[in-house]
Amino acid sequence: MVGSERRDQLSRLVQEAQTAGDSYQDLADRAIDPVTGATVSKPYLHKLARGQVATAPGPVQLRAIAAALRRPAALVKRAAAEQFLGWVSDEVQGYDDDMRVIVTYAEAMPPAERRRLRATVEAWERARAEER
Known part of the structure; x- marks a missing residue:
């Protein structure tokens, strides 16, 4: 993966879920942080999918997004780190x-x-x- 493909990792995860059949409302209904109960809104998920979120989501939001996507929190955190910080985890670098x-x-x-x-x-x- 190179260049812009790395810059939209979290957005792509949301897009893929939506393309696979989940509406933004479906995602928002599941976007509940299992630790705090905090939620992520449908408009936020839509903006995230379109690459219109300028700042990295925090830990609570990331856990809620992971719940929405039904993906491991570690995957969502890595995707956010790549997209917002340009950071790639050493343990997964080099893998497709x-x-x-x-x-x-x-x-x-x-x-x-x-x-x-x-x-x-x-x-x-x-x-x-x-x-x-």
Whole structure:
């Protein structure tokens, strides 16, 4: 990912949810911070999707946006850091967008689920190798 693609990461996450079928109202209805109960409004989400938000959302807003998008908070925080600060986390730098999402989801899993994911990936790789 290069240039402008990095500058709109959080906006793209909101756009993707909307394009996938969630209305801005659907997103706003889910945009509730699980810690404080604070919400993010439909107009704010619309502005965010259009790249019209000039300042980075704070931690409470980011958690609410993560809830709206049904994405791990770490993914949303990284997207905001890239978009508003130009910062890319070292642990995901160099990955394409698909790998970054996979790594972020795996990172948020409890250890037992992560082991099941690993076993699934390893079984898939064995099956693929047998097909060759």
